Amino acid sequence: MNVISQIDSIDTLNKLPVMEGVTLQDIATIELRQDHESISRSNGKDVLFAVVTKEANANAVDVGNKVQEVVNDINNTVKNADVAVVFSTSDMVVDSVNSMMREVLMGALFATIIILLFLRNLRATLVTVISIPLSLAVTLYLLKVSGVTLNIITLGGVAVAVGRLVDDSIVVIENIYRRMQKESFSVQMVISATKEVAQAITSSTIATVAVFLPMGLLRGGLQAFLLPFALTITYSLITSLVVALTVVPLLSSWLLRSSRLKEEKSSKKFGMFLAWNLRHKWVTLSLAFFVFAASIAAYVYMPKGALDASDAGYVVVKLKYANDVPVKEVLDSGKKLEDYMMKQDQADTVLLQYGNSAEEAQWGNVSSLAEVNYTIMMKENADAQAFMEAVRAQKKNYDGATLTANETGIMSSGSTTEYVDIVGDEFTAISSVAKELTAKLQTVDGVEKVTSSGDDTKPEFAFNVDPLAANGQEIAMQISAMLNPMPIGQIELDHVSTSVVLEPSVKPTTEKELTSLTLMTAGGMVPLSKLATLEVRNEPAMIYHKEGKKYLRITAEIDPKLVSKIGANIQKEIDTIKAPDGVLILAGGASVDQSDDFGDLGMTALISIGLVYLIMVLTFKTLRAPLAIMFSLPLAAIGAIVGLLISGVTPDFTALFGALMLIGIVVTNAIVLIDRIKHNEQYMTIREAIIEAALTRMRPILMTAIATICAMLPLVFGHSEEGSIVSQSLAIVVIGGLTAATILTLIVIPVIYELFYFRKSAKQRIGKVDSANHSISSL
Template identity: 35%
Template sequence: MYRLAKLSLANRSVVALATIIVIAFGALSLGGLKQELLPSFETPQAAIITSYPGASAEVIDKQVSQKVEEQVRTLDGLVTTTSTSQNNLSIVRVEFEYGTTSAKVKENLAAAIAAVESSLPKEANARVVAGSFDSVPIISIGVSSDDNEKLGPLLEDVAPSVFGSIDGVRGVSVTGMKVKRINLKLDNALLTKNGLSQQSITQALQQSGFVIPAGSIRDKQGELSLQVGTPVESIAALKKIALTPPASAYFTTTMTMAGPVTVPTTPKVYTIGEVAKVTYDYADVTTISRVNGKESLAVTVTKTQDGNTVTVANGVEERIDDLKKELGGNVEVAVIFEQGSFVEKSLEQLTTEGLLGLGFAILIILLFLLSVRSTLVTAISIPTSLLITFIGLSSLGYSLNLLTLSALTIAIGRVVDDSIVVIENINRHLSYGEPKKKAILRAVKEVSGAITAATITTVAVFLPVALVGGIVGELFRPFSFTFALALVASLFVSLTIVPVVAYWFLKTPEQKAFKTEAAARKHEEAVREVEEAKERKSILQRGYLPIIRTTQKHPVITLVASFIILILTFSIAGLLKTDFIGSSGSGSVIANQTVPAGATLKDQSIAAGKLEAIITADKSVKVTLTTIGSSGDSRTALGLAAGGIQHQITLKEGEDLEAFKTKVLAAAKADPTMGEVEFSSAGGGSFGGSSTVDITVTANDSDSLLTGVTAVAKALEGAVGTTETNTSLADKQRTIQVTVDRKKAAAKGLSEIALSGIVAGLMQPSNIGSINLNNVLTNIYIVPKKPATTLAQIKNLSVPTLAGNVKLSSLAKVSVVEIPVSITTEKGDRTAKVMLTPDGKNLGATTVDVNKRLAKLELPAGVTATLGGVSASQAQSFSDLGMALLAAIAIVFIVMVATFRSIRQPLVLLISIPFAATGAFVALLVTDTALDISALIGMLLLVGIVVTNAIVLIDLINQYRREGKGIQDSIMDGARQRLRPILMTALATIFALSPLAIGITGSGG
């Protein structure tokens, strides 16, 4: 590496030109980096959502969920499956190993659906929804007018065209609007009398409305194409569709002298309009959207994986006026939630803290070197290294996000280290009176090996992070790469640009002419002795030399004291709080509201309105969007709820989110009619996982499961560091069960499935097809004239059979039973969860207390309770990073063995690593900061930093020993001369990171 510095000094103009080019390209790369909250990565999670209208949770579980889950569990790379069966809907969530692409996940699940589709009920409709953090909306907008019914179709048509053309937009969706459909109310008496049925109408629809090419002919004017059929594109055309009479209608039987004779006849052909009342009306509402309590429509925008969050969010906001113009009329538009400003603010705060850190680091250098020129030469390495890093990030497609920018902010203190060591040594040699070029080359030669080894060691520390799996690996891999790239850039700058700039900017020492080279060397040695004598009298040396002499004279006492410090260090570790991943600090949050089982959409709306009133009355709230009903979008694959009630809340800037949540929860508990309320992140859940401490209870049957969940919930009530306890065990609801008597039904010509379909048709609308109406694909439903509303009416339902109409009660037992609202299984076992909400202060203490309570709990035979959720995520991540730390130490050892060509010296260097924990643990304890993933990554970084100082020291000691000095003198002189650069690098790093650690702008701390 010394040759690189020698080459640079010989080609100073080339280095200057290359530096200008780097600065230009770095600035361009920085401007081109996309900005987002977190690094984009694919989550190997998805969900198979199967709708089966009219089916209960038990039917869904047996006929859909179990079959789908059984097929899915045969797929390679599968980590876990969880199925939830509820009325009308089955959700099978799957998670594959990280590294599996979304495309591969979709492909595997599509194959699983194809394999099992034939065994599912005919009415079941399965689809795959893949989850990624790019599927979480980056902006939500509420739109309302005096006539939302009229506004809906217009908004659905206009919003995608207005927002969809913005670069980086993935999709635009509209929810909360009412959809029109065609309803058919059948005249069943007329149908039965003429041998027709609902199936006759379905067949007529399937066989009509086609335009089929049938060849062509030629005449004098040219070729004429021939087509057969007429499209059905209006209600009038639909009414005119003819129903094919039954085969028996084409013959009639007459009595003759010879007996009954069957003769052909022309049957009466009925049209749909004659056997049914056809209307064009709004479908039943399945979702409700309200903004600040006022009914409205919601527009959500998602970005592509390569999209810039800030650019897309700002672009959408800029086009809101265009949306208003396109919609016209008295339209109100309100931005409910958007990530752009939060990302901008977060990046701006980190940038500010980074610049403050840069200023502090430069100030430290100035205080030690007491030279503006030397300080400027050293400081130039920071922006140059960062600009080179920006080029690397841009080339590899990385974004500017909280983690990569944090890596750059942290790197500010470290990238200057190599340059500090180089410039400090150059100054030392210049003070000896050596010619400038000779002094620079000598100084660089002395430290080039040490700083190269130190940089390689620090970079190597982060290699194991690339092997860490799960969410931690995905999040911190870009962080590690960015930091490593910045360090490599700083090494390159310190060996190329810094020597050249030092040659131009630093003062040339006064040169004297000597007759012989020996006289010149003698003069240099005399000057060196004078300068070293001055250095020994400096404040630093006067304070340090007595300490180093004392430790050398009393090695046993020094080692014992060191050992005691290590014991105290690891004793402190037990007093530390622990956490997983801290809060993002966003001013938006989602309140999930769960109402009692069996609640209708109207009941849910009333309960939601009560909570809305509390939320909107709070002065800290800026805006809230309430969504009632099922969403079933791609966020379901990330573990978010597929239905129920959600309140998306944005607070005014500067308001306390935790205080707001506490107030809302207290108010909700005071009114049981609101149901249960819990909060989750507005940015897409907890990275695809749980934010609560979950205890998964598994049992063989529902009764044992209920017993187990009740026991676990009671045992964990009031656990350390928790605010509330909830369970996922669904309540039971009263349901009318129709149990078909297969023999009686078969005697009437009906199968069990056929009778089920008839009952469903008599009780609820059924989709029988669709037509293109006004360029919109419109569904056609057969709607019962007067659905039964009591148990007696259901028993008396008139069921058409080959022998005529009979009462339902004659073919089946109709009774009221209690069944679960939903059924959850995990890996095929019946499960439920007990969920503890941590207070965010000490997750480790919560986990320990929960484990103690579970160990004392006696559960019934066949019932198990397993700790999961955020506690399991924390344990797995800590374990992975612990292994990464051990691997990093091993890699550091290998690099040092290669550098020093010795095993003994690297072992000596490794002694410095445990002492890094001393300062770290004390700082965490004093500041009452939890040991979380970020802190562990910091510990990993410390391994590289402490070894760097040790390498720089040992390398100089080795040089003195090679010059013939004794071991004692080599240690004393090496320690004395490396004191200043080690202090400079340590203090520069500490002060560069202090704004981020303190959180001067509010983002750190």
């Protein structure tokens, strides 16, 4: 037999008999309260946030659309429901993809205009630019087959490759075009002209693709970030090569059949300059070496910046008080600041978050109860800087609080930070080192703010009980019962299990009220002040552990454009501190991550250079000609560094990635030039072969370079989309490097090539002079 009795309403609980003639409501006040772990508000209204995280291989846009469908369904079917999507990455992806697509189309347009200006023939231009849509269509199909989605990274690869897509086609059509000026048109002539440059463009494309192969050796997240980009460019280049060797000759045989072209003469002045240049090699090589050395020195002393991922569409604001400030005062101030920001014209949505939840705590996301955080979504074309300045100016209205406002992106934290962990067994020792280091870091140029986890303290009350006057355990039990809420059971309200908590019997607000509490002892009721002395200490609000040892973390917010410089200066300050035995000082943060990424890309670049050289050796079946081609790389470095200096852009991770791309891009022109020289050597002296090749290949070299440069101009002047590797610094590096390499390839590479064959070339010139003298004497 079961006997069941349960309380299912507040009224029943009120009338519950405690003793004869006395009910619970006679001796206590009973009320139902809503217990919140945290507070979330949107534009002044309490809300419940739900975060939907997509699977790694899921499409962000599809997930976003399905979430919106569910939201609409809830609003239509659930009474009084008001559900809205506050933020969706799918919207960001769609906007960014559309923006990047515009830059791709602008780049293609610029490349087409350049080709038209050079060839001055509409049909020849159409034959060339057909490679862009064809290559892009096949590339997108190959990406789909590979399981790679169309996103910011892959579209960034397309934007970078769009100028390079026409390079192979330009070389083919220009050679056909040049042959047509001297020969009668025929299908056989088109085939012959294509074969003449086939080896050069094939080896240059393979070399460019080889640059991206080592990315498979990169680590974890870096590989996942760069591999889709590399696949996009690889597919684009291979497709453009196939189009250049098949579609371009086919269309040329059809569209150019009836074209009548006048022969264009080579530049005599450039030919004379080349002849002088080859006779005075030391002048050219000395100048090139001097400029290269100066560029490398400039790069070494240039501060390296962090990847810029800020998005002025979002602003993060933080209002923080000392930990001993009452929660009610913090919340009241937080709502006051919320109301002010909602009234600003620039703000579209103001989100407020306060407190902690059990779910967030599982992942280590715990914030102080004296801190209120805001995320403000700005209106389109709003002045985020003016909004932040207005918010910061409100600090005077919040005495004792720290108020910060920074623009941010959804994928960035709003600031670039360095951190130093002081690890040890004794908290006193690590605290002493932390204070010394904090003072030193505040003097480092570029450090905007220094905080320590040890600064986040809370008052701790300790009672030292006189063992002769009372039992310490009994005193602790009585104080705990008087000051702490006590759970006494559960009741069912509206079919929901609800806790019943006995509130503290006393709520002292001052130290005097606390020490005046009366406790029961063996001798009767005695004030707490006669049993124990009160000691108030400020203890860390949270204790951090690393590998079983206590540690304090010092965090420095730094200028993102000076990451490497500030990181080095911070390390110098660390080296000046003599840590006690058992205390370790470990540095980390943006500069360490940057150094690791730069190291990985540097190793990738070395492997890529080795692969490119190997491909050249297999192509030309000699060691010296490929070595001459490789000298185009330091020439590109000159332009890349000069471009950064002129633009004032701080080199970051994407700039270094642009330098890696240059390895494959700039050797293309050198390959086209050297291939012509090797072809000429069959019936010319080396010097004659060099001059003829430079004059003949000057136009396709300039066309391909200028087309690639103009195709990347929208990336320089456009907005760098968040989450994309394609940035302004990458475009500047590629444009600057390609510009310098193109010009110097026509000037320096011929000198280096003849230098590698100096003896043979000298003998040929002497033999030619002797032959000429012999002919004269015979006469």
